[in-house]
Amino acid sequence: MHLARAALALCLSIVAACSTSDDASPPPTGLAEPDRAALARRLLTGPEWYRHAVVYEAYVRSLQDSNGDGVGDLPGLTSRLPELQALGVDALWLMPINPTPFADSGYDVADYTGVNPDYGTLADLDALLAAAHARGMRVMLDLVLNHTSDQHPWFQESRASRDNPKADWYVWSDTPSRADVGCGTFQAQFGAEAWTLSKARNQYYFHRFYPGQPDLNYRNPQVVKATLDAARFWLDRGVDGFRCDVIGLLVESADGCDMIPETQAYIRQLRALLDEYPDRAMVAESTNYETAVPYFGDGHDMFHMAFNFGFGYFWGFPFAGTEARAVSDKLEASRRGAPPGAQEALVIGSHDVSRAYVAAQKVPSRWRRAAFVQMTAAGTPFIYYGEELGLRPGKVKVVDSRDYQRTPMPWTRGPGHGFTTGTPWIPFGEGAEETSLEAEAGDPASDYAFYQRLLAARRGREAFGAGTMTFLHGDSPAVLAFERAGGGEAYLAVVSMDEAAPQTTRLSAVGGEGEPRLLFGAATAAREGDALVVTVPAEGMALFRLR
Ligand SMILES: [Ca+2]
Ligand SMILES: [Ca+2]
Known part of the structure; x- marks a missing residue:
């Protein structure tokens, strides 16, 4: 411990030549470290939990099979909660678990209040909720309201x-x-x-989507009542909230079909329903990739969170370039005009888009830097299962080409990869052996180790979930820098968009006093008068505590 402290102090004193480790060494500058575990528990308790949680999008079919039929299921997922919690996950979003003819992988619901027998029973869901809650974890369900299955x-x-x-x-x-x-x-x-x-x-x-997905008529009050009753069914069962599928498309009109006033009115009813229950939250699948603002209403009457897909689905392009503005402009544009308290949900992938590995053109530092932005910028991070392993795509379609990013989790090396003792419903993706959790957990240079350290670095720090975000533009256009402040603390995140050479940039108007303390990554920072001079290695990133 003392050696680490001495090494870090030395590092910060000989600013230029040093790169330091990702571990959370004690502060050299007198910044007191509170009990982060206790702070995390406090932040994750009560109605604001969703701001501070790290959410994990789980495709139940591909997480863990418990009975050897090759299909992931609820008891299997329940058995993996310890691994997910060890990663740093606080909440799960389960892709649809309802009965379905599977024309759209479950996004074609045949019974709003049942459980797909492939995945288990209502009792299995209750068991998952109980096991998750006992660990202080939350479970959100996918609510697919725009359409049903034609078999409903x-x-x-x-x-x-x-x-x-x-x-x-x-x-x-x-x-x-x-x-x-x-x-x-x-x-x-x-x-x-x-x-x-x-x-x-x-x-x-x-039908906005497949012919097997007829759109419900939300101009009919009986439909409004029936779908709200379905939501109430799950709230009564103890689910912690919903991810609402293409929610902007509920009602159609001659003038438009996306978030028209009738749809907004329904969303307010849904929110009022959630507000009857303590500590529930819902997140919108935005169909607007420029801004999530329409989903927030006045900040209290519509969604707790909405996905920012302008960053989340398109980060591969700016990270193939060298301009920090290409990222900061996207993040700023999406939030412009948002009501106070609006909380974006930040992703670098989902079941709908290519694996981060593909979006990054297989350059590991690109998905890692994008994930770093996801975990440190303003919003709630949603990790798509397998991103923490740098999971690679599959080659087989069962439903459609999105199955390439829906392959089973490789938990262990060897046949079945701990996912199943039988034949998986779809083959594993490329490189399942070396991207297995077993292979990566023992390797400090792995994606898994990177994610685990990154999530630990932000844990119990209010500034990330609920703080302000200020972009800082220094003299290097390749350095993305932003300050997060909240809970009496301030942090600086820096990311180099340059993959060839170290970048030094002078940032002004940085909060705090004394030398910044490196929490994660590798970079150097030193005060020069009112400015902070930061040097980031090529492909580098770092998180500093300022105060
Ligand atoms: Ca199974
Ligand atoms: Ca519709």
Whole structure:
């Protein structure tokens, strides 16, 4: 310990030549270290927990199989909670677990209040909730409200005739178009026509996505009530909140189909429902990649969080370049005009887009630097399962090409990789042996070790979950720098966009006094008058505590 302290002090005194380790050595400058574990517990308790949590997006089908049928399931996921908590995960978002004919990997729900028998039973979900809560972890479910499966009993009834009790629960038309469904004249999202003929009614139904996913008619109050009742069912069961699938697309109009006033009114009803329960939160899958602001309402009446996909889905482009502004501008634009308290959800991937490994063109420092921004910028990080291992894509499609990023978790080396004792429902991705948790956990240079250290570095520090974020533009255009302040502390994050040479930049208006304390990564920083001079290695990143 004393050696580490001496080495770090030496490092900070001979600023130029030193790069230091990622470990959290004690402060050389008199910055007191509070009990971070106790602080983390406090921050993760109560209604603001979602600001401070690290959330993990889990595809139940691919996390852990418990019965040898090759399909991941709820008991399997429950058995892996210790590993996820050891990584630094505080909450799970489960992709849809409802019964489904699987035309869209579960995003075609056939029963809003049931559990897919491939994944287990309601009792298995209760067991997962109990086990997670006992660990202080939270569980959010995917709520897919825009459409159901065409196998849902509601649609089976609706399609049977023009005068049944649910005849108006979906969006029907005599022709494959409707003037009051503006978006319905375009192609559906997944390639087919947006209208499909039902022979029994001799009418067409509208589907924004696959033909097996008819859009519900939210102009019908019975649909509003039925879907809110479904949400209430899970809240009563103890789930901690929802990730709301394409929630902006609920209601269509002649003028538009994305977050129109009727959709916003529904979201307010959903929020009011959540607010009847303590400590619940919901996050919007934004369909607007420029800004998440429409999802926040007045900051209290719509979503607790909304995904920033402008960064989350497109970071591969700026990180292939050398301009820090390409990142900071995206992060600033998305938040412009947001109400106080709006909380973005930050990702570098999801079940819908290529693995970070692909987006980074296989350059490890790119996904690591992007993940560093994700964990240190303003917002709540959502890790897509396997990102912590640098998981690589698969080559097999079962449903569609998005299965490339939905392959099973390789927990161990060897056949089945600890995921299953049987044959996995889809083959593992490339390099499963060397990207297995077993292989990476023992290697301090691995992606897993990187993620574990990074999550530990931000843990119990209020500034990251709820603090302000100020971008600092120094004289090197390649250095992305921002200050986070909150909870009486301030931090500086620096990332070099340059992959060839070290970058030195002079930052002004940096808070705190004394020399910054390196918490994570490798860089040097020294005060010169009112400025802070920072040198970041090529492909480098670092997190400093300022005060
Ligand atoms: Ca199974
Ligand atoms: Ca709709």
